[in-house]
Amino acid sequence: MPHSTSAPRLGDLERVVMERLWEAGATDGATVREVHEALEKHREIAYTTVMTVLDRLAKKELVTREREGRAWRYYPADTREAMTAQSMRRTMDDMDLTDRRAALLHFLDGASSAEIDDLKAALAEVEARAGNGEETARRLRDRLRR
Amino acid sequence: MVPLALGVLAVLLVWVTPAVLARQLPFRHAPRAALVAWQSVSLGGMLAAVFVAPAAVVVLAGRDGIARHPWLVAVGAVVSGAVLLRVAVSGHLVGTRVRAARARHRDLVDIVAEHERDGLRVLQHPTATAYCIPGRSSRVVLSQGVLDTLPPPELAAVIAHEKAHLRARHDLLLEFFTVLHESVPSAFRSRRALAEVRLLVEALADRAAVRTSGEVATARALVAIAESRSPDAAMGAGTSAPVRMQLLVAGPRPELAAVAYLIAVAALLAPLGLLSLVLG
Numbered sequence A: 001m002p003h004s005t006s007a008p009r010l011g012d013l014e015r016v017v018m019e020r021l022w023e024a025g026a027t028d029g030a031t032v033r034e035v036h037e038a039l040e041k042h043r044e045i046a047y048t049t050v051m052t053v054l055d056r057l058a059k060k061e062l063v064t065r066e067r068e069g070r071a072w073r074y075y076p077a078d079t080r081e082a083m084t085a086q087s088m089r090r091t092m093d094d095m096d097l098t099d100r101r102a103a104l105l106h107f108l109d110g111a112s113s114a115e116i117d118d119l120k121a122a123l124a125e126v127e128a129r130a131g132n133g134e135e136t137a138r139r140l141r142d143r144l145r146r
Numbered sequence B: 001m002v003p004l005a006l007g008v009l010a011v012l013l014v015w016v017t018p019a020v021l022a023r024q025l026p027f028r029h030a031p032r033a034a035l036v037a038w039q040s041v042s043l044g045g046m047l048a049a050v051f052v053a054p055a056a057v058v059v060l061a062g063r064d065g066i067a068r069h070p071w072l073v074a075v076g077a078v079v080s081g082a083v084l085l086r087v088a089v090s091g092h093l094v095g096t097r098v099r100a101a102r103a104r105h106r107d108l109v110d111i112v113a114e115h116e117r118d119g120l121r122v123l124q125h126p127t128a129t130a131y132c133i134p135g136r137s138s139r140v141v142l143s144q145g146v147l148d149t150l151p152p153p154e155l156a157a158v159i160a161h162e163k164a165h166l167r168a169r170h171d172l173l174l175e176f177f178t179v180l181h182e183s184v185p186s187a188f189r190s191r192r193a194l195a196e197v198r199l200l201v202e203a204l205a206d207r208a209a210v211r212t213s214g215e216v217a218t219a220r221a222l223v224a225i226a227e228s229r230s231p232d233a234a235m236g237a238g239t240s241a242p243v244r245m246q247l248l249v250a251g252p253r254p255e256l257a258a259v260a261y262l263i264a265v266a267a268l269l270a271p272l273g274l275l276s277l278v279l280g
Helices: A005-023 A034-040 A048-058 A079-086 A097-103 A113-145 B004-021 B023-031 B031-061 B070-112 B144-149 B152-167 B170-185 B191-227 B241-248 B254-279
Strands: A064-067 A071-076 B120-123 B130-132 B139-141
Touching: A005 A034, A005 A071, A005 B070, A005 B130, A034 A048, A034 A071, A034 B139, A048 A064, A048 A071, A048 B130, A064 A097, A071 B191, A079 B070, A097 B070, A113 B241, B004 B031, B004 B191, B004 B254, B023 B031, B023 B130, B023 B191, B023 B241, B023 B254, B031 B070, B031 B170, B031 B191, B031 B254, B070 B130, B070 B139, B070 B170, B120 B144, B130 B152, B139 B144, B139 B152, B144 B191, B152 B170, B152 B191, B170 B191, B191 B241
Parallel strands: B120 B139
Antiparallel strands: A064 A071, B130 B139
8 A cells, every 4th residue: 555654654753752751751842953963773764754744743742842043943742641630530620511522532431429320220120130131041051951 | 474484383392392301301302303403403493493494484574576676675674684695604603513522532532542443542551441432533541440340241332332433424413402402592592402312323323333332231231441540529319321231221112212213204294384384
C-alpha cells in the first residue's frame, strides 16, 4: 500500500519526536538540531523532517516554542502523565456539556455508589438466568440422549 | 384552517411529542425503532414548521391567484427560509465545534497513547475507561486500567460496543438531535428528550456487545467499569448504567418496535398530508 504509508509514518515520527522532548524535560526543551542529533543515532532522518514534525506538533498545540537566537526551542505542552490524564478526562473543560457528549462517546457516563449496588444486584440476576439457561439446556440434552 | 393546523402540528411534534415520548420507557426495549421514531418526529416537526407559510400563501391567495400576489409569496418564502436558516446555522455551529473538539482530542490521544493493532489506542492510566472518538478518522480508546481489569470476553464486549457506535455513525445521530435541540427556541427545548436519545444509542451499542460476547460478559463489563471509576459526586443519580443493566436483564421486546415504527410513519405523513390538502 504505497499511498497509505506517508501519513502514518509522519504520525509515528511525531510520537518519536515527542518522546525525545519529554526526555529533554519541560524546563530544558530542545531545539530542532538537538532533537535531530538525538534521533540520528537510531535512524536515518533529515533535519528538515524533524523541523516539519515539530512545526506540526506546535500547530496541534502539543508543544510550545520560544525563539532562541535564529532557532526555535521546543517544549512539551505538559508532562506525558498530565497529557494522558487530560485525554482520560471525560470533560473537555472549555466545552458545553451538550457538545462534549456529542464529541466523544464513552462506554459509561459514571455511576454513583448507590447505583453500583443496584448494578451488582442486576448482574446477579443476569448471571443466575444464564446459569439456569445452561442448566435447562443440559437437562434437555440429557433427556434427548436417553 | 390548514396553516393553523400545520402550526399546531409543528408545536406538537417539536415540543409536546418529545416530552411524551421521553416518558414512554418501554420503548427502551426497542432502541432501534425508538430512534427511528425520534428522528421522524423531529423531521416531521421541522416539515410542519416549514410548510406553515406556503400553506398560508395558498389559502390567502387562492389556488389560482398565487401569480397575482408576488409579495405574499415573498413573505412566505422568507418565513420558511428563516426556519431552514435557523436549523442550518445551528447545524453549522454545532458541527464545527464538535469536529474541532474531536480533532483536538484525537491529536492528543495519538501522541500520548500506545498504538495497538486494529487502530486501538491504549492510554497508560489505571482507571478503567473506554470511549471512541467518532468521525472520518475514528479511534477506539482504552485505558491500561480496562485492559488489566476485564477478562477477554468482557473486553471484547466493550470494544464491540464502541465499534458499534462508530460503524452505525451514532455520532451523526446525536449531532442531528443536538442541532435540532439548539435550533428550537429555548422555551421549547427538552433536555429530557436529548438524554433519552443518548440512552437509546447506548442501549443499541450494548446490543452489539451482547451479540459479540453475550449478556453476562456485557453486564459484567458494565459493572466492572462502573466500579473502577471513583464514584462521581457530580454525576449524582440517574446515569445510564442502571437502566442499561435493566435492559440487559429484560431483553428485547419486538412488539414495541412495531408501535414505534407506526409513530414514525404518522409523524412524517401528518405534515405531508396537511400540505396536500391545500395543494391537492
